Amino acid sequence: MISVSDVNLTFETNDGPVNALKNVSMEVNEGDFVSFIGPSGCGKTTLLRVIAALETPTEGRVTVNNMTPDEARKARQYGYVFQAAGLYPWRSVSGNIKLPLEIMGYSTSEKEDRTRKVIDLVELNGFEKKFPWQLSGGMQQRASIARALAFDANILLMDEPFGALDEIVRDRLNGELLNLWARTRKTICFVTHSIPEAVFLSTKIVVMSPRPGRITDIIESTLPKKRDLNIRDSREFIKIAQRVREGLKAGQTEDVF
Amino acid sequence: MKTSYFANKFIPVSTIVILIGVFWYLVAVPMNSDKVSRQFKNLTASEHILKCWSLKKPKLPTPHQIITEMVNTTFFKKISSKRSLVYHGWITLQATLAGFFLGTLLGILLALGIVHNKAMDLSVMPWVIASQTIPILAIAPMIIVVMNSVGVTGLLPKAIISMYLSFFPVVVGMVKGLRSPDQIQLDQMKTWSASSREILWYLRFPSSLPFLFASLKVGVAASLVGAIVGELPSGAIAGLGARMLAGTYYGQTIMIWSALFAAAFLAAFLVFTIDFLQKITLKRMAIIR
Ligand SMILES: Nc1ncnc2c1ncn2[C@@H]1O[C@H](COP(=O)(O)OP(=O)(O)OP(=O)(O)O)[C@@H](O)[C@H]1O
Ligand SMILES: [Mg+2]
Numbered sequence: 001m002i003s004v005s006d007v008n009l010t011f012e013t014n015d016g017p018v019n020a021l022k023n024v025s026m027e028v029n030e031g032d033f034v035s036f037i038g039p040s041g042c043g044k045t046t047l048l049r050v051i052a053a054l055e056t057p058t059e060g061r062v063t064v065n066n067m068t069p070d071e072a073r074k075a076r077q078y079g080y081v082f083q084a085a086g087l088y089p090w091r092s093v094s095g096n097i098k099l100p101l102e103i104m105g106y107s108t109s110e111k112e113d114r115t116r117k118v119i120d121l122v123e124l125n126g127f128e129k130k131f132p133w134q135l136s137g138g139m140q141q142r143a144s145i146a147r148a149l150a151f152d153a154n155i156l157l158m159d160e161p162f163g164a165l166d167e168i169v170r171d172r173l174n175g176e177l178l179n180l181w182a183r184t185r186k187t188i189c190f191v192t193h194s195i196p197e198a199v200f201l202s203t204k205i206v207v208m209s210p211r212p213g214r215i216t217d218i219i220e221s222t223l224p225k226k227r228d229l230n231i232r233d234s235r236e237f238i239k240i241a242q243r244v245r246e247g248l249k250a251g252q253t254e255d256v257f
Numbered sequence: 258m259k260t261s262y263f264a265n266k267f268i269p270v271s272t273i274v275i276l277i278g279v280f281w282y283l284v285a286v287p288m289n290s291d292k293v294s295r296q297f298k299n300l301t302a303s304e305h306i307l308k309c310w311s312l313k314k315p316k317l318p319t320p321h322q323i324i325t326e327m328v329n330t331t332f333f334k335k336i337s338s339k340r341s342l343v344y345h346g347w348i349t350l351q352a353t354l355a356g357f358f359l360g361t362l363l364g365i366l367l368a369l370g371i372v373h374n375k376a377m378d379l380s381v382m383p384w385v386i387a388s389q390t391i392p393i394l395a396i397a398p399m400i401i402v403v404m405n406s407v408g409v410t411g412l413l414p415k416a417i418i419s420m421y422l423s424f425f426p427v428v429v430g431m432v433k434g435l436r437s438p439d440q441i442q443l444d445q446m447k448t449w450s451a452s453s454r455e456i457l458w459y460l461r462f463p464s465s466l467p468f469l470f471a472s473l474k475v476g477v478a479a480s481l482v483g484a485i486v487g488e489l490p491s492g493a494i495a496g497l498g499a500r501m502l503a504g505t506y507y508g509q510t511i512m513i514w515s516a517l518f519a520a521a522f523l524a525a526f527l528v529f530t531i532d533f534l535q536k537i538t539l540k541r542m543a544i545i546r
Contacts, residue, residue, distance in 0.1 A: 054444050073450055080448040086441040090463050090542040099459060100449045131543045 002028040002051060002155070002187070007060030009046060019212035020046045021057070026206055026218055030065075030154075033181055033188045035198035036206045037244060038251065043213025044191045045083060048157050051189065052078050064155070072155075076104060079148035083159040083191075085140040087132040087147075094119065094128040097147045104151055118146035121176065138165045142173070149180070156188045163193070171229060174200060178227065195248075196232060199223075199241045207244055209251020217247035278320055285309055288317040318511045326515040339495070346519050348496040349484050352412050353527070356419020357480035361473065363420060364427025371428070372435040372461070373453060382432075389425050393418065393483065398490040415487035415496075422483040423476035430472030434465025463542065470535035477527045485520060497523075 009021040020043045028034050036044045049055040050062060053069035064072035072078065087096045094115050101111045119125060122142040132140055141164050148156065162170045174197060181188055192198050198205050199221070207217040223236055231237055289309040293300070297308060310319045318326075327342060334341035367385065370377040397418050404414040438460050446456045488498025497516045504513035 049444075052448055054447060073448060076450050078448050080445065082441050082445065084441055086439075086445055088442070088460070088463070092543075103446075103449050103451045103455050103459065133543075 001030050001063075001065060002189075003061075003063050004047070004051070005061050007047075007050060007057045007062060009043075009050065009055065009057045021050070022212035022214045024060070024213075024215055026215060028187060028189060028204070030187055031185050032204055033178075033190065033202050034204045034206060035202040036189065036191045036208060037193065037195065037198045038208030038213075038216075038248065039210055040193075041213075042208040042210035042251075044208060045159055046213065047208075048080075048159055048189060048191060051155075052080055052157055076151070077154050079151065079153035079156045081145050081148045081156070081158040081161045083163070085132070085137075085144040087140055087143060089132055092129050092131055093124055093135070093143050096132070096143060097150050100147060100151050106151070114150045118150045121149065121180070122146045122173070138169060141165065145173075154187060156186050158188065159191045160193065161190075162197070170197070175229065177201065182226070195241050195244050198244060199237055200227065200229075200232060205240070205244055207247035207251070209248070216251045217243070219243055219247070281317075281320055282310065285315070285317050285319050289315045292316065314508050315510055318514050322511050323514045323518060326511045327518060330515065342500075342515065342519050345495055345497050345500045345516070346523060349481070349488065349498065349520070350523060352415035352484040352487065352496070353419055353477070353480045353523075355412060355416035356421075356483055357423050357477050359416060360420040360423030360476055360480060361427050364424040364472070364476070365431055365469075367424070367428045368431030368435055369457075371432050373457075385425060385428055388421070393422060393486055396421070397483075397486050401487065401490055415484045418487040419480040419483035422479040426472040426475040426479065427469070430468040431465055434468030435461045437464045437468065466542070467535075467539060470531060470539070473531050474528050474535075477531060478524050481520065481524050481527065 004027070005025045007021055007024045008019075011018040011020055024043075024047060036047065038044055046055060050057055051064065051069055053073040062069050064077065067075065087093075088099065091099065097115045097118060098111050101114060106114070115128075119128060122145055124139060124142055124146065127135065127139065127143075132143070135143065141161060145158075145161050148158075162173055165173065177188075178201060180186075190198075190201060192201075203221050203225070205217075205219040205221065206215055207219070208214065209216045219240060221240060223231060223234075223240070286306055286309045289312055290305070292312060292315065293305055293308045296312075297305075300308065309315075311322070312318075315322070330340060330342040334343075336343045336347075338344060367377075367381060371381055372378070400417055400421075401414045404410070404417070435457075442460055442464075443456070446460055451459070484496070485498035485501070488496040489502055497520050500516040501513050504510065504516065
């Protein structure tokens with residue numbers, strides 16, 4: 001369980017302080033799929049980084065399974081998919097996927113096994129030996145997702161992982177992600193700019209707004225856990241999407257002064 | 258591919274070589290003219306010019322004189338002979354390689370310290386830079402004398418001077434290279450809870466290789482200069498530096514120039530070797546395509 005309470009985070013920059021997170025409180029239960037949605041610059045990435053112990057809040061408290069984020073990081077609880085693919089140029093696709101496994105000391109056969117499985121999952125079969133510069137942007141992003149899925153982290157933090165993908169692949173990977181989530185019971189924190197994507201995937205949607213970055217609404221989804229793409233035409237789905245849209249709008253109007 | 262190599266490399270390079278050669282022969286005439294006039298009387302103009310190009314101890318020897326001397330002292334002298342260019346070149350090369358190895362090692366170690374240790378980061382670099390502002394000609398004799406006085410002679414003092422010159426580009430390049438991974442890559446390593454040794458091995462070191470090779474090319478040339486400078490004040494009797502010095506004592510300009518050219522060829526050979534290793538390594542690592 002992740003609990004964020006009264007977190008403030010101010011970046012000291014050369015042109016003065018930037019209030020990236022203000023009074024942010026929320027909870028993620030074990031097995032939740034939580035989406036963070038909001039306009040660019042509202043602090044989604046920063047919040048994810050705080051949870052992953054890559055950023056330290058100026059004020060407030062964050063616990064992850066009763067540990068501090070840093071302890072959870074050291075216990076290798078996190079699989080983090082960054083906003084940019086960040087593959088190692090001198091490693092092939094499978095070499096990139098094996099890298100965290102190597103660092104975490106998996107055996108050779110285990111490494112091969114897991115690599116094959118996640119490559120299947122993101123459908124990069126036949127590209128194992130290719131180097132990042134030989135892949136399209138979307139394929140690179142899939143390789144980077146595969147890398148985060150390869151090891152046993154309880155918590156998957158994904159920062160706009162499907163932002164670079166086309167609608168069709170995105171839909172398919174959304175479905176795959178839900179399957180994976182149902183199968184592995186991982187806790188997933190997912191950043192997106194797309195309202196349908198957020199509603200389709202999540203059990204909980206956190207709506208954020210910028211300057212200062214804060215939470216304007218937290219929506220518990222009433223959709224059933226097991227869903228397929230048709231659910232997007234249901235009345236329930238449209239209702240939730242509407243509420244998200246209103247939350248986003250509210251954040252914007254407050255900004256006018 | 259082949260034609261473009263010919264057009265891009267061979268033609269421009271050989272054009273420049275020919276131009277320099279022509280210029281050289283032209284300049285050799287006025288340079289050596291006095292000496293010819295003093296030694297020979299009643300020469301026709303063309304005889305005078307030919308003499309300018311073939312004096313035994315000219316002010317400026319001509320390319321063919323230097324080449325003849327180099328060919329003679331390279332191929333027609335026993336390698337162990339004191340008059341063999343190969344012998345002297347080998348002596349200098351040994352000191353160069355030893356110094357280059359030590360300098361690279363020192364450079365990499367210092368860079369590792371600077372990148373991993375805050376105190377070293379703040380304190381070492383100014384000293385490294387200061388070390389290079391002292392003219393090498395000023396400290397080379399001191400190093401030789403001090404080491405001689407404790408009984409260390411021969412290769413090692415020269416290698417130390419080479420090291421002194423060659424560690425600098427390696428430190429600078431490696432610090433930059435080890436710091437070249439971007440924030441995302443470092444953050445990723447952090448989320449995997451990698452130790453700093455793992456970060457070094459899997460990320461920093463591979464990222465630094467292009468920088469390292471660039472530094473090595475500068476470093477090896479500096480090493481050669483260091484080895485030659487190290488031979489000048491020591492009264493050494495072997496090595497390209499000693500050969501140049503002997504040439505100045507006896508006014509043997511052709512000998513000086515041939516040693517000079519030998520040093521230049523040696524430097525080119527060393528730099529090309531590293532360039533070749535760089536291409537292979539980086540290609541295999543898929544850093545260059
Ligand atoms: N390291 C940093 N130093 C200074 N300011 C930062 C830093 N990281 C983020 N910020 C600022 O904090 C705010 C929130 O940034 P963040 O990256 O969290 O936004 P985001 O919601 O992820 O946006 P996007 O959707 O564009 O990715 C921005 O105003 C940004 O300029
Ligand atoms: Mg972001």
